[in-house]
Amino acid sequence: MADTEMILFLDRVGLTDLAESLRAAAVSEVLTPLSMFAHADALVQAVMLGLLAASVLAWAIWAGKLAQLTLAKRRLGRAYHTLAAHGRLGAALPRGLLARMQAAALAEIAASEGLPEAGVKERVALELTRIEAGAARAMQAGVTAVGSIGSTAPFVGLFGTVWGIMNAFVGIAQSGSSSLAVVAPGIAEALMATALGLIAAIPAVLLYNHLTRAVGGYRACLADAAALVERTLSRDLDRARIAPTVTPLHLVAE
Secondary structure, three states: OHHHHHHHHHHHOOOHHHHHHHHHHHOOOOOOHHHHHHHOOHHHHHHHHHHHHHHHHHHHHHHHHHHHHHHHHHHHHHHHHHHHHHOOOOOOOOOOHHHHHHHHHHHHHHHOOOOOHHHHHHHHHHHHHHHHHHHHHHHHOOHHHHHHHHHHHHHHHHHHHHHHHHHHHHHHHHHOOOOHHHHHHHHHHHHHHHHHHHHHHHHHHHHHHHHHHHHHHHHHHHHHHHHHHHHHHHHHHHHHHHOOOOOOOOOOOO
16 A cells, blocks of 8 residues: 555655556566565654655765865865955955954954053953854764764664564464475565665765765864964054054144
8 A cells, every 4th residue: 555655646746757666666576676565564664764764864964064164265265365465353354154263353452542551452362262163063964964974874774673573473474384484585575674774874974974074174264264364363462552652742832
């Protein structure tokens, strides 16, 4: 029943080739992955489809995060070189994290006019840390999902296998035959769930490790950007402190 509904659904969404393949597999006696899926229990089929969807999701998150990280690091690098070349706060930076950091430092300077420089530097450092942590959390979003797929997919596949083997033994008891020809198809269908769990989990773990390293590199870039703003701020404050005061000349007419 579940097979028929799935085939009809695939026909409705335009996946007629896949629907025909499933229809042929449902009546086939040859043990192929597609025929094992077609003959599996509805719950085992749901487990298999869920594992396939989780695997696709892990790859999609990995690709999207890599593109996001590449673009963010490129923007941050351009802004970093612009501010470093300018040498003072107030550089014309493109919109982004470094522009936010610079704006936060300038706002604190304006709000702390007349106050000790040490306090200004400390408050700017706290604000930069807050901006840096927020950007790192935003970039980390989605990475934990890949790690969760890698850690839970084998157990989800094992659950499908256990359920399938239970159904296989129930079928054996009902048929009254324990020959290999009766036992093998049900067990093969059940073991396919574990295989799909490993297929989803192993790449997901590798992708998670790769993304973790990439996000760590991005955190280092953020720390460098914050350090540049702090250095530039310190330099500007020192310039302001040692700048000579020019006394205007007043000409008094006698």
